[in-house]
Amino acid sequence: MSDLDDIEMSDRDEPEQQRDDDAINEEHKMYGHGAMTEQELNEKYPKRPHNLHKTLYFHELYLTLFNPLNDNKKRPTGPQMNRRKIGPHGTKTSPNDIRKGIIERFIARWRKEVGHDIYPAFRLIVPEKDRDRAMYGLKEMTLGKILVRVMKIDKNSDDGYNLLHWKLPGVKNTSAMAGDFAGRCFEVISKRPILTKPGKMRIADVNEQLDRLSVAQKEENQLPIIEYFYNNMNAEELMWLIRMILRQMKVGATEKTIFDLWHPDAESLFNISSSLRRVCWELWDERIKLDGNDKGIALMQCFQPQLAAFQMRSIEAMVARMNPTESDPVFWIEEKLDGERMQLHMIEDESVPGGKRFAFWSRKAKDYTYLYGNGFEDENAALTRHIKSAFNEGVRNIVLDGEMITWDPEQDVIVGFGSLKTAALSEQKNPYGSGHRPLFRVFDCLLLNDTVLTRYTLRKRREVLSASITDVHRRIEVHKYEEATSPQEVEPRLRKVVAESSEGLVLKNPRSEYRLNDRNDDWMKVKPEYMTEFGEALDCIVVGGYYGSGHRGGKLSSFMCGLRLDDDMFQYSQQQSQTTMNPQKTWSFFKVGGGFTANDYAEIRHHTDGKWMDWEFKNPPKDWIELGGGWENQYEKPDVWIKPEDSVVISVKAASAGSTQQFRTGVTLRFPRFKKLRLDKDWKSALSWMEFNALKKRAEEEHQEKQFKIDDERTKRKTTKRKRTLVIQGQEDDVLMTPYAGPATQVFEGLSFVVMTECVKPKKSKADLEQLVKANGGNVVASDRDPKTIIVADRKLVKVASVQKRDERNIIRPSWLFDCIRQSELDVGRTSLLLPLEPYHLFHTVSAEAGKCDDNVDEFGDSYARDVTSEDLLALFSKMPKAVERDYDGAGMLEQLNEHGSELDAMPGWMFQGRTVYCDDVPAEAMRLLEFAGGRFADSVEDEAVTHVIVRADSQRTGELRQHLAFRPRQPRIVTDAWVTDSWAEKTLLDEERYTPA
Structure with missing residues (x-):
């Protein structure tokens, strides 16, 4: 460390003299029986800070830090991420400013009310960075079993089933938390809490119990600790505790942001030491600075590699x-x-x-x-x-x-x-x-x-x-x-x-x-891109399904495909086992979850609905599917399975095939991606084990004889998350689509509506709107006498004009209903979120409230609370002055995202990153989306960097372009502009072959 003589010794000693006995006892509980004794800690960290008072209550973490950060995270990002919101005192604040303010206030409060040792709090705020506490050895399934025992509920009851099958939709439509284990626990615990208000456990108490949990390891030893938490915490506290145990916080701020606000050198020290303890104990005072020697790696000290x-x-x-x-x-x-x-x-x-x-x-x-x-x-x-x-x-x-x-x-x-x-x-x-x-x-x-x-x-x-x-x-x-x-x-x-x-x-x-x-x-x-010679023509039978998490929660989001056994192989296996074998028996081959659109999921659901069966570990369908690892291990076990005769065949492409123990075939596809549904094929015509081996052998021989072609579809898109879509009941394909995130919401619960007219655009009848309100928790009434009743109308009929004339009540357009439902489904776990009214939501505003809703949008009409669609985005762009468009710097945004640790391959807003595109008379809307989502434009088709040539569907120049590009060693893909708009709508890159022009 640099010289600290300028810091008065009395300043550093004074806190020690004022420490409460309770603070001393707390510290002894936390550090007195760990891997190092208190004496060893004092020798290794002689200048470590000591808190003056007891740590904050555990619930203060989520009330003052986690929940505000999550609320701020839900604000829209994108080209408007730097736009600022007018605060209550006329000041302008951006989401980034708000995030920093929340963290700074928490740190300042800790220093004032507790002391300078923030290590107990940081261990819970960024648990994935705490290397001093051993892993708990707990995953969702084990935690679910323990909670079932702690709450003394039948594992076969609705709530027991929901906990142990957290990725599945809740039984009887009681759960909107499919795919979010901590959220599912909150739902179940909320029905039978020991405490309804926040408990009295402090952060030090939680750390002490988590230390015990980390060394317990065995389920029987962990159960009393979880039971202790259950008896002393309410449902929301337990939800956050579970997220800490699973190390899946995602609170809307990275450790880099938190470290920077704690101390300017905090990230540097963590990079060279991987020690959260050192960050907190050696940099507790901002006057302490790391000098050049302290910023380098050291022997026997783990660093964060390049x-x-x-x-x-x-x-x-x-x-x-x-x-x-x-x-x-x-x-x-x-x-x-x-x-x-x-x-x-x-x-x-x-x-x-x-x-x-x-x-x-x-x-x-x-x-x-x-x-x-x-x-x-x-x-x-x-x-x-x-x-x-x-x-x-x-x-x-x-x-x-x-x-x-x-x-x-x-x-x-x-x-x-x-x-x-x-x-x-x-x-x-x-x-x-x-x-x-x-x-x-x-x-x-x-x-x-x-x-x-x-x-x-x-x-x-x-x-x-x-x-x-x-x-x-x-x-x-x-x-x-x-x-x-x-x-x-x-x-x-x-x-x-x-x-x-x-x-x-x-x-x-x-x-x-x-x-x-x-x-x-x-x-x-x-990395190698997808090879056309091997990976683009595999038509395989779906034999298993996996439920998704997050936005995919509650629905099948990925599938296991199998290879059927050929007649010769089937007869041989039958002779070996000396039993009658099922001719539909398959061997597990690979798992695929990338490349599906909402329509693909809907089509698969349509053809397989009611035919899926739960996978039972103790009674697996041995006559139908054989997994890797034998029946004792059952590697890559699906959540549900389906008979081949009831299933569908899908076409996939992949980078290559490699050996594995996870699937029964002993070989699997690397980076498989869905291409299309093959409804023209049944299980008998799907790829067999022997056919695949012949295909693989032929591909390997061709690789040795000639160069393979490389397709532009990059494997890094395999982790991109997609949001599925659902047509609201009664709507057609060309009307409003809302992202699907589980069963109907309860967003209108406790509200009453009187619907006076139909919806003009999209075309919806009055009855359709009333059904929509009811399906999402609202109550439909016939009269507007109650001043709390919300009036909905989209046309100036006689009764609507009468309300306008009285000028006593606002009239809301149906678009507000659609937006609330869409946003509630996007915000997993926030099913009661009502959006603030925006100017375009209002059919009529009473004179006394004119302009009141203007503060809910920025100068271009961009909402501060609602996630925009691609159509909204294009409309916003059209309103922005040209100077804004010219000044937009995508590279600068990329640099800012990288600085904050964003995973670009999981962001739909960068889906065209790495694509260099030549556009031949393409609509302006598609070009705007390409530029916004990271694509680069080439001025000429001659540019060797061009990866895609985009044309209109009715272009007359497609044949000319194909001939022009025919002799290139690496040919760009020619696709229609619909590839751009559809990929944006589905939030994932779609297979180009679907969009090859005629």
Whole structure:
């Protein structure tokens, strides 16, 4: 740390003198019986702060921090994310300002009412960053079982079933929380709470119990702790506690934002130490600053490694971003390894046999020293006992960055990542056997003999690495790289690694420094895109279904596909078992959940409704489906299953096929994506086991003989979340669509409506509107005498004109009903959210309230509370002055999103990122969406970076464009503009083949 002489000692000692006895007792409970004694803590952290008073009540966390942050999170983002809202005192605040204000107020209150030790609170606010508390070993299913026992409810009752089947829709339509386990727990607990008001547990008490829970591990030991929480918390407190246990907070603020508001150097210290405790105890005073030495990595201290950026642009653009020069145009190409990121620390220590002590940490800061070894003589080591000769003479201490992978010594090949821990445990027991073993591939050296190397270039660091490490065959090896100077050198290497079933490539800038916990353009992933020769014509039978979570909660969102057994194979299996076998029996093959539109889901539901059966672990359908892992393990077990004769065939594409133990076929598709529903096929004509093997063999032979083609559909879109859509009863395809998030809402509960006219646009009868109100919890009355009754009208009929003439009541348009329902379904768990009225919602406003609703929208009419649709967005753009459009900087927004840790591949607003598009007389609306969602425009079809050519459906130039592009080595996809608008509407990239022009 920097010198602190300028901080008066009396200032730092004064809090200690004023501490309450209760605060001292609290601290002893929290820290007095942990991994370190209080004396050890004082020795290691001599300047750690001590709180003056007891910690806040636990419920203050969600009342003053979590709930306000969540409310702020629900405000619309996008091009209006920087727009500001007029506050109560005339000041302008943006969502980002509001978020910071909420966190700053909480921190200030903690300092004032509790003290400077905020570690107890941060352990609960960002539990996923707390490395000091062990994992609980609890998942949703186990927690559900414990809660059923604690509340003493029958597991087969409605509430018991809802808890244990939290992804499924609630029975009797009692649950709107499908897919949200903590929300489902809140619903069930709310019916039988011990406390109806917030309990008296303080944050220190919760931490003490969670420490006990983390060491209990076994369900029987964990049950009394959960029961203690149940007896001392209300339903909302328990909901947030469960989110902390599952480490799934998602409160609308990243740890970076929280760290920055705690101390300017907090993120830097966390990056080099991965220690939340140090962030809180060493940086409790803003006058304390990290100096240059404190901001670097240190021996035996886990750091947050540098990460590779996603492929968001063409290879040419990626290479250009590495800033090559005429004198040094070189960039490096490395194979991307399918393993676990690992850092190795070695230090001299005479107390350890062999004189060297080791430590291993994963990217998530999990300590794996117990597995790979703490020294050369560690008899329980899966690695260190084999690598004594790896370190050259003169290496006293070192920090290495690399990838731990699984190696098969018999086949001399890399084995999939899923087998790494099994291989390491096996190596511990049989260190010189011929089974799978861990292999550490090193690609960076960050410290050598007390000298930190992160400020040196990658080229210099690799020189140090080569001089320090000698390969120990298939135990520890320096990862190889190839030098290149032009983008054209990348694609042949990509073909080669894909043919060898590798992950892909990483491009690195040899002139770059090492940047902790950063994902930047100095390292960039290049993964294989979908191959047309193998992955685009697999028609497979759906045999299982999985319920989704979040916006997909309560409905089947992904499906298991199987391969039917051919006649020869079927007869052979029948002879082997000497029993009569079901000719429809299938083997599990893969699971697919990407590429479906709302209509696809609806079509599958239509053809399979009423035919799904629950999967019973103790009584699986052995005669119909065989899973990976046998009947004891039942890997990739679906939630429900269906007979092939009752099911549908779907067409999928994939990047490649790879071996696996998770599916019965022993092989599965990597990155499968739905293409279309094959209603022209039945189960008998779906892909069989032998047909797939023949197809796979033929594809592999073709890969060796010629270059494969690459399709533009990028695999990084496999995690993009989609919102399904539902047509409101009585509507046709061309009218209002609302995102589906479960059963009908209760948004109008307790409200009465009188509907005076039909809806003009979309066309809805008066009866339809009344039914819509009732379906969403409202009450329909015939008279408007009650002043609380909401009047709905969209035409100036006689009775409507009469109300207007009296000028005593507002008249609301039906559009407000639609918007409230849509927003309530989008905001999972907020089924009673009523939107504030906007000017366009009002058919008539009483004179006394004129202009009152104007503050609910910005200057362009953009709502502060309602999520806009693509049509709304286009209408808003048309109102904005041209200067706004010219000043819009998509790159700046991307940089801001990256700064706040956003996952771009999960954001529909960036779905066209990485696509370079030539538009041939395309409607302006499609071009606006392309630009907004990250697409880049090319001025000419000749541009080699063009990935897509977009035309109108009735374009006469399609044939001419096809001929012009026919001789390109990598042909752009030609699609209609509907591909853009439909992808935006479905919030996921759709398969281009659906939009190939005639």
